[in-house]
Amino acid sequence: MIEFYSAATPNGQKVAIALEEMGLAYNLHAMDLMANEQKQPDFLAINPNGRIPAIVDKDNDDFAVFESGAILLYLAEKTGQFLPQDPKARSQAVQWLMFQMGGVGPMMGQANVFYRYFPEKIPAAIERYQKESRRLLEVVDHQLQKHAYLAGDSYTVADMATWPWARIHEWSGVDVSGLDALKAWLEKLAERPACQTALVTPAPGEATDEERAKQVRSMVTR
Structure with missing residues (x-):
């Protein structure tokens, strides 16, 4: 089982695609970025950079992987899929x-x-x-x-x-x-x-584009 920490962003979606394509069982943890859940101590123990996505591989001694590209490589190597052997x-x-x-x-x-x-x-x-x-x-x-x-x-x-x-x-x-x-x-x-x-994992939520823009704008200026 993969514990998958993500939000409705392109970086999160790329890992969701990989999990689905590779047929891996995962448990989704939808992170509320506006509430700064990614900056809380429990998540920082998984990703010190405080960004999504991140995974914890329960089948590999709770091994944590952060950075979306590193996660894709880890999953491809774990499953032997979508990364050529040559x-x-x-x-x-x-x-x-x-x-x-x-x-x-x-x-x-x-x-x-x-x-x-x-x-x-x-x-x-x-x-x-x-x-x-x-x-x-x-x-x-x-x-x-x-x-x-x-x-x-x-x-x-x-x-x-x-x-x-x-x-x-x-x-x-x-x-x-x-x-x-x-x-x-x-x-x-x-x-x-x-x-x-992947586009609905997790779902984007019901906020309008303008509301979402205002939320992100407030984060940009903090």
């Missing part, structure tokens, strides 16, 4: 996973903050992060023009990591016109039951 193919999957961790996620996250949440509009910051997000999605599109999935012809943890972020490009204010391979890949993964389940 060294070169494995490296390609890890490279694209790191591309998401170091590029797509951080840049689109900052685009979200300055476009949606920051208490004052800073056009230069908004443009900087939206343009960089667009550039990164162009890289994804170029790769998908040549391959069915990010790391080649097989669906891997790299796709699981990138899809939850790429799919919210409109929320980030990022135009993906002309990126037809990206759009087709987004639609293809959206048809996977695991991806559909």
Whole structure:
């Protein structure tokens, strides 16, 4: 059994996808980020950085893993799924996973903050992060023009990591016109039951987008 600590964010969703795709039994702990549950001592004992997602593997001496990319690698290695065994193919999957961790996620996250949440509009910051997000999605599109999935012809943890972020490009204010391979890949993964389940694991809640923005805005300015 995996104890899964998460919230309705792209980083949480990528781990939910992996758990579902790999057929692992898990117990969901929905974290209330607005109430700072992720900063409480019990959770900090699992993730000292106070961020979701995190897991505790009850079948492996209560082994705790934090950072979404590290969790995906741990689960893939635990199950022998969605990470190629061939060294070169494995490296390609890890490279694209790191591309998401170091590029797509951080840049689109900052685009979200300055476009949606920051208490004052800073056009230069908004443009900087939206343009960089667009550039990164162009890289994804170029790769998908040549391959069915990010790391080649097989669906891997790299796709699981990138899809939850790429799919919210409109929320980030990022135009993906002309990126037809990206759009087709987004639609293809959206048809996977695991991806559909992940979007409601945990459920986003009943707050409107504007209410959610106000809540996050208050966190940004603390």
